[in-house]
Amino acid sequence: MFDAAPAHASVALQRRAAISADTGHRLDHLLTGPVVTFSPGREIYAEGDKSGALYQVAFGVVRIYRLLADGRRQICAFQTPGEIFGFESGAQRHFFADAVNLVGLRVLRPGSEAELSHELLKLALSSLDRAHDHLMNVGRNDAAGRVAAFLIELADRQDSRDSNIIDLPMSRADVADYLGLTIETVSRVLTKLKVAGIIRLDSARHLDVLRWDALENMTA
Structure with a gap:
């Protein structure tokens, strides 16, 4: 199944930035307070919690998941440094989020800056692209x-x-x-x-x- 012959051509590099520098600068003033740390395995939010705040990963990796009816866990996404997560379609959380390793988060509370709504939409659509x-x-x-x-x-x-x-x-x-x-x-x-x-x-x-x-x- 695995061919270990020497490569004859380089593979094109395809990278997708988690967040543009311009968008990052524009969001900076909405990121409130210091970086909050979470130890490995610590819950950030749970399914059923009130939604609202978004989070930017300063360092570490966040795990987004659901618990199935039979008790099994289905991980839906990993969030890495620079990425923003916590987008929800309703008033309650539909997923759990916890820290894979030592995680630092900054809090973003949308709603007060209408001119940034399209930037947040881009970030939400980027997350949707990764899910697809x-x-x-x-x-x-x-x-x-x-x-x-x-x-x-x-x-x-x-x-x-x-x-x-x-x-x-x-x-x-x-x-x-x-x-x-x-x-x-x-x-x-x-x-x-x-x-x-x-x-x-x-x-x-x-x-x-x-x-x-x-x-x-x-x-x-």
Whole structure:
């Protein structure tokens, strides 16, 4: 399944900025108070809580998820530094949010600055785009393709393609719950990628990509 032959062409780099510099400057005065820290696993908000505030990730990674009727957890998104989350269509939260690792957040309270409404809409639509991409990944790819697409997504969001380094702040269980796989399947795919010479696993939370073309070819 995994071709470890030398690459003959470079893969085009596709990066999507989490938030433009101009938008960031314009939102700065709406981000109130100091950076609030959350220890790993600490809840930021729960399903059913009153909605309203948005949050910008200063550092760390936030996990957005729902609990299914049978008690299983479905992770819907990971929020990384610079990104804003907490958009809701109603008066109550529809998801849980908690800290994957040590997280710092700044609070944004929309509604008082009408001229920024279109900027917030852009950010909400960007989050929606990522959700659609995730659904396409889970719906069209096999297990290996899902893991490969996830690694590419992380690299693009971390802007780390040039360095070939991907940090994995989340656990294998988190990755499995995000991709609709089991922990064993995620670990097995990563091991196959390593044996095929596509990635190098420096540790459980850090890897180097050796073959971007092979990783790309595994995705739908």
